[in-house]
Amino acid sequence: MSKNIIITGVSTGIGRATLDLLHQKGYHIYGSVRKKEDADELSSIYTTRFTPLQFDVQNHDEVVKASSIVFENCDRVAALVNNAGIAVPGPLELLTEEEFEMQLDVNVKSVRRITNLFLPLLKPKANKQAGRIINISSVSGLFNSPFNGAYCISKHALESINDIYRRELRQYGIQVIAIEPGPIKTEIWKKNLNKMDRFKDSDYYEVLKKADRMIENAERNALPVEKISTLILKCISIKRPKTRYIVHKNKFFFRLMAYYFPDKLTDWLVRKTLTSSNRHRPI
Numbered sequence: 001m002s003k004n005i006i007i008t009g010v011s012t013g014i015g016r017a018t019l020d021l022l023h024q025k026g027y028h029i030y031g032s033v034r035k036k037e038d039a040d041e042l043s044s045i046y047t048t049r050f051t052p053l054q055f056d057v058q059n060h061d062e063v064v065k066a067s068s069i070v071f072e073n074c075d076r077v078a079a080l081v082n083n084a085g086i087a088v089p090g091p092l093e094l095l096t097e098e099e100f101e102m103q104l105d106v107n108v109k110s111v112r113r114i115t116n117l118f119l120p121l122l123k124p125k126a127n128k129q130a131g132r133i134i135n136i137s138s139v140s141g142l143f144n145s146p147f148n149g150a151y152c153i154s155k156h157a158l159e160s161i162n163d164i165y166r167r168e169l170r171q172y173g174i175q176v177i178a179i180e181p182g183p184i185k186t187e188i189w190k191k192n193l194n195k196m197d198r199f200k201d202s203d204y205y206e207v208l209k210k211a212d213r214m215i216e217n218a219e220r221n222a223l224p225v226e227k228i229s230t231l232i233l234k235c236i237s238i239k240r241p242k243t244r245y246i247v248h249k250n251k252f253f254f255r256l257m258a259y260y261f262p263d264k265l266t267d268w269l270v271r272k273t274l275t276s277s278n279r280h281r282p283i
């Protein structure tokens, strides 16, 4: 079995924890970073079996250039983990076109570009098994939270990408898996602190002014990042992984709400948490 894994976004959070765990397990990781400092730092920690790929997922020329080292060194990879992502919070009405486009380009369009680029290394070759694609989606791909709209739209689209590739790539034996985490303790949370003041003059501010408290609260209750890195290892190594995994503190209630509650009941619950507490997760 091939021991090569490609992971996008290994500088922090889920990507970094996954790099760490898979490296311990003997895999060679081709991990993407945007900054040279991150490439240098990680190369000094992982002195063997780690190759940094330096690119911004929005710049496909950069991605193609960086990918040449993978094509030179590998004839196949065991898995591609599409992990790099951002969350652009704010009311759908007031996000700029550029912000909306950036959210979709990073979380959705780049996933298709990067997956297509590496597909030749995932397809089976003589006597060699097919690789797997693991998409780091979110519970926001199953449930739409207000003021987190662009992110939810991006993760819903990623869920579609996941299902479509799974059905289209079946002929090659490529398994495609979505991981759908609820809040996980990573850097993504603090990146969205102090972002709501720009909506001060809007009708939404009554709710949005609580956003930082909501973020801090959600981060405090978030699950450890190892919950996801160990699941990724499982998705790579077991024979028959499921097609999707929800990782949430209250998976049963979440599933019930996302799939079975009538819309109007869910609308009422969302409204109640937004107006009466600071528990609703804004990103």
Ligand SMILES: NC(=O)c1ccc[n+]([C@@H]2O[C@H](COP(=O)([O-])OP(=O)(O)OC[C@H]3O[C@@H](n4cnc5c(N)ncnc54)[C@H](OP(=O)(O)O)[C@@H]3O)[C@@H](O)[C@H]2O)c1
Binding pocket: 008, 009, 010, 011, 012, 013, 014, 015, 033, 034, 035, 055, 056, 057, 058, 083, 084, 085, 086, 106, 136, 137, 138, 139, 180, 181, 182, 183, 184, 185, 186, 187, 188, 189, 191, 222
């Ligand atoms: N944390 C959660 O609660 C949670 C829940 C559900 C889903 N997720 C998903 O998990 C994935 C990883 O997020 P995380 O929580 O680990 O957040 P994170 O710590 O902020 O990590 C995000 C990673 O993506 C990279 N990245 C962002 N924009 C990029 C771009 N344009 N080009 C290349 N790389 C880029 C970042 O690189 P830089 O360091 O260069 O910015 C970083 O390595 C995301 O897809 C996120 O949506 C997270």
